[in-house]
Amino acid sequence: MSPRTIRVWSAVHKWTSLLCTAFLLVTCLTGLPLIFHEEIADWLQDDPPYAVLPADTPMAPLDAMVAQARAHYPDQIVTSLFVDDDEPKVIVFMAPSWTTFTRAPDSRHWLKFDARTGALIRDSAAQPPAAAFILLLFHLHADLLAGLPGALFMAAMGGLFLAALVSGVVLYAPFMRRLRFGTVRRSRSPRLRWLDIHNLLGVVALAWMMVVGFTGVINELSQPLFAVWQATDVKAMLQRWEGTAPPRAPELGSVDAAYRTAKAARPGMLVTSLIYPGSPFGTPFHYVLWAKGNTPLTSRLFSPALVDARTGQLDAVLDMPWYLRALELSRPLHFGDYGGMPLKILWGLLDLATIVVLGSGLYLWLRPARMRAGSPADEIDAPAPAVGN
Amino acid sequence: MGALTVFGLLSALLGQDGVWLWLAWIALAVPIATVVLFLIRPRA
Structure with a gap:
């Protein structure tokens, strides 16, 4: 040289x-x-323990957990649900309004339920202040x-x-x-x-x-990449909904039914989250349910099923584009949380x-x-x- | 060293059982061990 x-x-x-x-x-x-x-969060949290129940205890109705969440915050909206596959917990995320949530995603808060009993375990408003420190670091x-x-x-x-x-x-x-x-x-x-x-x-x-x-x-680049997917594939899929009014809260169908529909549409996969219609991470008309595989690799790859939020019928099962697959694969390789x-x-x-x-x-x-x-x-x-x- | 690191990173991600996890840990421990070895060895 x-x-x-x-x-x-x-x-x-x-x-x-x-x-x-x-x-x-x-x-x-x-x-x-x-x-x-995860270890720091476990160490900091002082949540009550989960109920001791047989391993094959079925999941409590999600609709009942959503109803409890709404009863705690009647003036707020439910933005999404998370069904954990590691612990027997369901998280219901809420926000003051879609406008507030879209402008400031950190405005959302959550309520944690025991997935088998449906009992409320923790309201994020009462979490230890140190837990917020992890979010700040992130x-x-x-x-x-x-x-x-x-x-x-x-x-x-x-x-x-x-x-x-x-x-x-x-x-x-x-x-x-x-x-x-x-x-x-x-x-x-x-x-x-x-x-x-x-x-x-x-x-x-x-x-x-x-x-x-x-x-x-x-x-x-995850946010712009997700926006590209919404502006292309999702927008094309939603064309036939043009002129249709998005469902109002009283019109929303059963979350449990949507969950069962998505499980049937994605056999062999775990449905881990449900996005409500109106979310900037979803569509105006659907429950978007994200399912993942159960091997070390496929557990990192999520695929959505779109369920009509009014009728509860399966509307679409979408394949993710290559750039979002690349994003999903890049996460474990960046976080080091897979070994x-x-x-x-x-x-x-x-x-x-x-x-x-x-x-x-x-x-x-x-x-x-x-x-x-x-x-x-x-x-x-x-x-x-x-x-x- | 680079190939070993990439092997370690992928084996835990693509492997289906504990053997691949152990191979990943060993492969990724090699760079750390190399640094320690050269830093503690007698004066050059």
């Missing part, structure tokens, strides 16, 4: 790294506790508390991070040509020591950082390695190489670090 080519790649590495490092540090620092968010991680613009900005930062990784790979070979793999020159200057640590951690965790960075970018606690711990350690790579890159940039000032001897073996050249 010619000196000019190295200079060009060094400039790419330096500027892509510099522009994204601060935001990536926020992402990595907030991502660390988020890896263990938004800081995903969109810097700035909603869609923040998510798109973070996607751009993720793109710069990927460019920094690629340019780092290109530079690694020429920079390490006189050193054995993994060399950390402890007896030399602190700068060289951190340069070696930066290169070692960077190259060893490279594949993980590429995968988590790329899937992070896809995740940041038990050992995988989460490894995810945490690799996240810490990324923090060290970012921090050391910043350090190397703040302490420029002496060769620039005309004393190249100390740096000649490895001319340029990540953001430090």
Whole structure:
């Protein structure tokens, strides 16, 4: 590689790294506790225990749980239901109105029911304040508390991070040509020591950082991708409803019947959520029921069934487009939540390695190489670090 | 190392039983072990 080519790649590495490092540090620092968010939530919550019942106890009527929720908040709307397949719980989500919910999705709250007895276990209004801290961390991680613009900005930062990784790979070979793999020159200057640590951690965790960075970018685009699907496939499906008035609350049919219809339409799959008509994540006319498979892979892939909210008849079973399938597959590969606690711990350690790579890159940039000032001897073996050249 | 990491990431996702989980854990532990090994070995 010619000196000019190295200079060009060094400039790419330096500027892509510099522009994204601060935001990536926020992402990595907030991502660390988020890896263990389920464990932290379990630790923080003080919900009453579920009733001890035989394993084959059938699910209580969803309509009764919805009625209880409405009785607690008579002036509010039900936005969706979540039927957990891990725990015997059903969550009923509510919001002040569709207008408020569409403008601020975080305005929704929830009531948690025992799925077998139908008893109300918890109202989110009474959850421990610490639980809200996890939500704050998530938004800081995903969109810097700035909603869609923040998510798109973070996607751009993720793109710069990927460019920094690629340019780092290109530079690694020429920079390490006189050193054995993994060399950390402890007896030399602190700068060289951190340069070696930066290169070692960077190259060893490279594949993980590429995968988590790329899937992070896809995740940041989830809202626009979902909007594209609604504006194309869903809109085309809804054309025959043009001129029809959306159902009013008293016209809505049974949720239990819609649930049974979707289960029959998606045999062998688990129906885990139901979106009410009027939701920005659904259609004006249907209960949208999302079903997933039951293998490690297919449990990440959701498919919708649309049930007419007035009549309870199955209206459509939609196939998801490739870009939403890609989004669904990118989630576990970003969150690291698909391989038990050992995988989460490894995810945490690799996240810490990324923090060290970012921090050391910043350090190397703040302490420029002496060769620039005309004393190249100390740096000649490895001319340029990540953001430090 | 990159191929091993990708194998580890996919084996837990695509595998159907515990063997694949163990392979994933081992494959993803290799980069961590490599870093520890080179950081604690005697001075270069």
